[in-house]
Amino acid sequence: MALIKDGKQVSDQWLTADADTPVQPDIPTIVPFARFIAERDSLLRSQAEIGVKLSPGDDVAALAGDLDRLKVIAVDFPAFTDGRAYSYARLLRQRYGYRGEIRATGNVLRDQYLFMLRAGIDAFEVTDKTQISSWIDALEEFSHYYQKASDAAQPVWAKRHTTVAAAE
Amino acid sequence: MYRYDEFDATLVRERVSQFRGQVARRVAGELTEDEFKPLRLMNGLYLQIHAYMLRVAIPYGTFDARQMRKLAHIARVYDKGYGHFTTRQNIQFNWIKLDETPDILDELADVEMHAIQTSGNCIRNTTADPYAGAAVDEVEDPRAWAEIIRQWSSFHPEFSFLPRKFKIAVTGATHDRAAVRVHDIGLIAKKNEAGEIGFEVMVGGGQGRTPMIAKTIRDFVPRDHLLSYLEAVLRVYNMLGRRDNKYKARIKILVHEVGVEEIRSLVEAEWEAMQKETSVDLPTAERDRIASYFSAPAFEVLADTDRGFEARRFEDRDFAAWVRSNVKPHRQTGYAIVDISLKPTGGIPGDITADQMDTVADIADAFAVGSEIRATYQQNLVLPHVKLSDLPAVYDRLKAAELATGNIGLAGDIIACPGLDYCNLANARSIPIAQRISERFADLNRQFDIGPLEIKISGCINACGHHHVGHIGILGVDRKGEEHYQLTLGGRADEAAAIGRITGPGFSYDGIIDAVETVVETYLAIRANPEERFIDTLDRVGQDPFKERLYGAKAA
């Protein structure tokens, strides 16, 4: 697995734990949502940095109170056609004000890269054979967006009227 | 009608380039078919029985002569000289090559057209009243809102991988010509007591395996909050819609399983929260900019009748009959709405040759205000604004192109999906059934005597041929390798929308034609008077008299 962030491949400091992998004090660890809910107090008390992995169907709202303690939230795409994580990412960014890393895991492909970025996902766990250059190309594919999302891009409807105003 | 500005034009062009790249990566083996298929579907490209099929959007059914000529050109150069208008106000080309598709899309972009989101599990082309801007009973022109929805839903970053496809329909008239109650979301524009415009929002209608009529979740959403309300519905659906079973993934199943009250409160809560956090709704300036494209054209001030038109109607029975069925009153004095039937007797419903497309374009240029053309979900075309004085000339030209069949709304105006002749999912053929019924009722006098009658045929349970909402519905099934047809009665897609009920055991490929005729003959024998429509007789007497005639006394 490789991790892409800010258009570059970066090294991944995080360990992804399953339901019963022991959490070590000095290893930043991403735990599944259900485990986080069950062991919340002890996990947050531990010395380790904690992240949570959301799978489709998990209740993103249940994390709302703990977001300032979570450095990473992984949103999983078991298949790229399961689009629930787009809503989770938008809720995390726009409703709950989450500022940490939102990381796409699972079936993460370049053809959905722009959608993910716009939804508020900023890190991408991809297979090693992925060509990072082709991901960068994907960013160039569109120069405008019709709607406001979680990113900073100005939607077309705003650009239209600033253009007109500037021209006048 | 709407015209692209630099932003729209750039986006459509960029989508073509993106797709060109995706096709190249597919052909080079960098994408598997599993990865590529959702991408090509999101651009309207299917693989059917004989070849690829490209579904081109006619956004909310509105286009013009220039665009029609481009469709004719595509039919000639890239296909086999014809196209097929569908029940979703789109056009399909049946013999498309994958490696030529990017070039076709570039040609479409030249005339502000595209195939974006005409398939896939995303928000599809919005259906709208084909008489918009012309109908007498219109409260608000739905086209501006359909265009606003088109822009909002195009390449939506959150809603491009929904549990299943999502279809929105909008009407602004009292008579529903957009079948809004059988869409995932149906919108009806209306005025509140303060005279403000807003929308009644209906959710969870649909056809397919589990047909349902949409239910109202809000009586009035102020128009300037329509997009945020839609975004709230879509988010609830995206998060909660079932993904474990393709046949239970539409929003209608969610509404059914969770209950309309629960959906309403989820949507309302989402809507309320959303309004604080982001700007989904358009600023007034942008709304007005889009609406300005749909303001009424410069109609001439004309008398409410025209001598040449009246004289022709008096002298020419065929013309008079065509006017009676295919010409509708217009809100502007001295103008009319002209329906162009794509249902010649024995023909393929919705099919039109490249030459006929050019003819329609020429007629639109010569006689239709703004060269405007509309596509209807009944697979016909409309010239929305024609002067009464031009009707004889329009008729003559249509007739010369075999486009003047005077059967709109009658027994010959049959909706039929492509069925097993083209479609990979089909169980049985639809088109030849339509052809033979149309031939059986070829006599237009007989059709007039029968009166309004909607016959709708699907080749499988996906119901693209709207059989559930046909007065007479026919569904093709596969029975031990044989084509077999179920008959339903009493469906309707208008403001009194209802799902038809199956009469009983199905019929063979030949038997179904006789069965339809039996139903019609039964109606003629028992109707209270010649003014009582088929659907009203059925409402009054129920299915029993029909079943008795179809299956014998015992079955009823």
Place this chain on the structure above:
Amino acid sequence: MAAKALKANRLSDGEAVWLSRTGIWETRVTLARVEEDADGIAALEDAARTATADCIVVDAELIDMEIRDGAPVPSKLKERIRALGPTVRLDLGKQAEPESRLGKVA
């Protein structure tokens, strides 16, 4: 065991094709390689996997075949329509090509 052939659509243009005895994807069903025993059918399945992986064809599938008047014919109506063309447009599809050797559908 029922006789089987291998149908697919060509990736580049979607044309309906059948695997022939010489291993070429032919555009006429009459040239299809028809197999009746387990080994033969397994060979067809192998060919389907290879041609799919090589991006030559898509939707490769085994279809039931029967022999009519000495020529292999698909058993199912859908596959006969694929082999000929739309029954409502006899001027289109493979049936419109002069060398078509299949009988009328349905």
